[in-house]
Amino acid sequence: xxxxxxxxxxxxxxxxxxxxxxxxxxxxxxxxxxxxxxxxxxxxxxxxxxxxxxxxxxxxxxxxxxxxxxxxxxxxxxx
Amino acid sequence: xxxxxxxxxxxxxxxxxxxxxxxxxxxxxxxxxxxxxxxxxxxxxxxxxxxxxxxxxxxxxxxxxxxxxxxxxxxxxxx
Numbered sequence: 063x064x065x066x067x068x069x070x071x072x073x074x075x076x077x078x079x080x081x082x083x084x085x086x087x088x089x090x091x092x093x094x095x096x097x098x099x100x101x102x103x104x105x106x107x108x109x110x111x112x113x114x115x116x117x118x119x120x121x122x123x124x125x126x127x128x129x130x131x132x133x134x135x136x137x138x139x140x141x
Numbered sequence: 142x143x144x145x146x147x148x149x150x151x152x153x154x155x156x157x158x159x160x161x162x163x164x165x166x167x168x169x170x171x172x173x174x175x176x177x178x179x180x181x182x183x184x185x186x187x188x189x190x191x192x193x194x195x196x197x198x199x200x201x202x203x204x205x206x207x208x209x210x211x212x213x214x215x216x217x218x219x220x
Contacts, residue, residue: 080183083207095188098184098186100181102180105180106177107177108173126169
């Protein structure tokens with residue numbers, strides 16, 4: 063079973079990577095980019111067979127390691 | 142219009158971040174994690190109104206800036 067975790071900075075937290083990308087796109091001549099946010103995606107190969115148990119375990123992984131929940135939010139997809 | 146770009150290292154390219162996460166999860170007592178791959182996700186706010194034109198433009202952004210296509214693959218979703 064695979065799980066995909068997407069971790070993004072919360073709204074209101076300055077995203078310097080995203081701003082750098084937006085600026086670089088403008089320098090390359092790409093107009094019409096109003097905003098950019100950059101985050102990370104973590105794909106986990108799990109040996110679990112029960113989807114809901116897997117999701118609960120991945121949520122614990124996020125809270126303990128994968129995301130800094132003070133400034134980041136995360137989304138879990140079981141695929 | 143929003144576009145979400147997911148950039149991952151290609152299969153066969155050593156993913157040291159993913160390996161570090163897998164090791165750290167093991168140290169925290171999370172068993173049953175067979176593999177971890179880490180990539181990045183870039184969310185773009187576009188002023189485009191035509192989805193297919195937007196997708197073509199985002200593809201060009203990926204090829205020129207957002208992904209290193211020698212070692213990374215990317216996926217574009219228009220949302």
